[in-house]
Amino acid sequence: MPDSGTSTLFDDLREAVTAPDLTQAEALQLCRSGTLLRAMMLVIVVLGVGLMFDARSLTTWLGELSSAAAVAVPATLLWVLMACGARHLIAKTAPMVQVAAASALGAVAALALWWPMASVGMAPAHSTHAIAPALTGALLAALIFQSERWRQRARLPAAAAARLADLQTRIRPHFLFNTLNTAITLVQLDPKRAEEVLEDLSDLFRAALGALDQDTTVGAEIELSRRYLAIEQLRFGRRLDVEWDLDPHAAAAKLPPLALQPLIENAVRHGIEPADKGGTIEIRTRRRRDRVLISVTNTVARGPSKPGHGIGIASVRERLRLMHDLDADFRSGLTEDGRYRVSIGLPC
Template identity: 40%
Template sequence: MPSKPANPPATQAARDRALLPAALPAFCTARVILITLAMGAALSLLLTLVPGAGPERWARFGTTLWLVTWIALVTVALLCATRRWLDRLPLAALLAIIVALLLTVTAVTSTVAFGALQSIGWQPQETAGEFLLHNLAIALLVGLIGIWVFSLHLGNARQINAAAEAHLSALHARIRPHFLFNSLNTVAELVHDRPEAAEQAVMDLARVFRAALASESTSTLAEEVELARRYLDLEYWRLGDRLIVDWQLPDPLPPLDLPILTLQPLVENAVRHSVERQPDPGPIRVECQIGSRSISLVIENDLVPGPDRQGNGMALANIRDRLDLMFGEAASLRAGPVEGRFRVKLVVPRSNRGATE
């Protein structure tokens, strides 16, 4: 797996678009629909309470609420249905299309509503054209206010994203030296115990470092599996037949992005806490489980009694922090004894690449 060239610096527009895919699918959630309905009711009440409404104020509220609710629901439904296409647009084009979509839905709904209300005996105080222009002006004002609120949200998201990137870089800076020192210790042991294998081990180590010390902060599941395999090949020079790995992986592996050096430290922990500490073979199982919404990675090893080694706990905490920065609450990492063996289960959302391909 050759190392990849460093990524060019991202422009601010690219950073803005990187923040949007997580926001646009939210139009499909029940929470956003309820908020939209509540805001529509508030807007209808505000339009009803203006001076001059007269004794028909509450009848006007019902009519306005009916109209606003239809406009809001149809607009949200269209945004939900087209979110993958909208996701590919530049920020300015995306905002312009959302406003245009709102005005189009308002125009169609207002035209249909004007005729429907007249058919049930409503006596309008304005012509159909005036009714349409009135509603379009209100929709445009609401759309512009929405853009302003979205710009505030985007500015806040920029700050959060910058802080997360800085934290993620610091975590990567911690895990890479940890990996380097442990691998060098492996080579040092081979030099003393098996000089004939030292040269090949150094070559394997160089191949592993080219992948592990790449400039990217993320890698794919396939790259993580390949890096873990190369690390285990390196450890096999030292441990021999005591190292047995049972790979339970689908072919092909699902497309999935992960923080770099996610799987290798977990495999390393299994080697250090299990295989190294017992004279007999200690099987390690690495399994990938594919669900409808998530992908799980399971690493199991024997439970070996004795005092815990210091330092390897840092890897679990580090990986958990990096998963939280990349996926938020959608990812999890659990570790502990299960049925007489030590199991680490990592769960990440499948939608981070698979849903878009």
């Protein structure tokens, strides 16, 4: 019989690919900066193209576009804020009702910005009646809402591919064999320590084969990484020096499951294992206002190291993008002092 954890993983992948519809407004992630940025760009482009049909010159078109943008840009921001605040109510309705609700909020947002300008004679020349900005706001809101839904659907195959790639990085045969050999050696020398190693290994594989759709936290990922490094410490001994610099206020930030351990495993494989004298791995977390910063830094071996495929880092980067969109920041490369660092920035 197949392993239940593996079956659960592939069931999750199949459901992700065959999901029939996105009926939850929350799934559209309306409260993120990426949504606001795409909405602003879409509104400006649509207005710009529409105003081209009546513009007699480039100067006239730029003037009309700037006048329309004076209403459209703050109205778009207001719509995103209202849609974000009402997302829990919108999520309880049918898909068509969701679009209608988004359109109604768009009309309200457009009128809320147009009316004060019209009262002082500053309204755009093409919107002398309230019906024009109301319909424009409603149509643009519906277009933005639907485009976010289409974008979410298009991301489902990418999410499945990222999960498959992640599965390839999670179960490394050499790590499993080395750990089992270490446990076998410890059975006679230190049975209690051998039991602890097998418990740590069990926890790692339980997380690796667990449900990928359940978000985890920085604190949970740190604890899992400690277990992984405890196993590797038995193999490398003094060659592996680990420095922890952790901010307790960063522990609650959301992460995809098993996002940190593959980065630390890469640091061990490419920074510690090929070095005769070993090296140092530094794991650091910090909270800065509404952002959490995570870094994994390792010394680099002077001699040749095993070439990597980049699957682990690519998988973590992709899953962070799928979870946090443009709010996540992922960087990797050599530092000025010759060490290799992977840095992650997350919203709280």
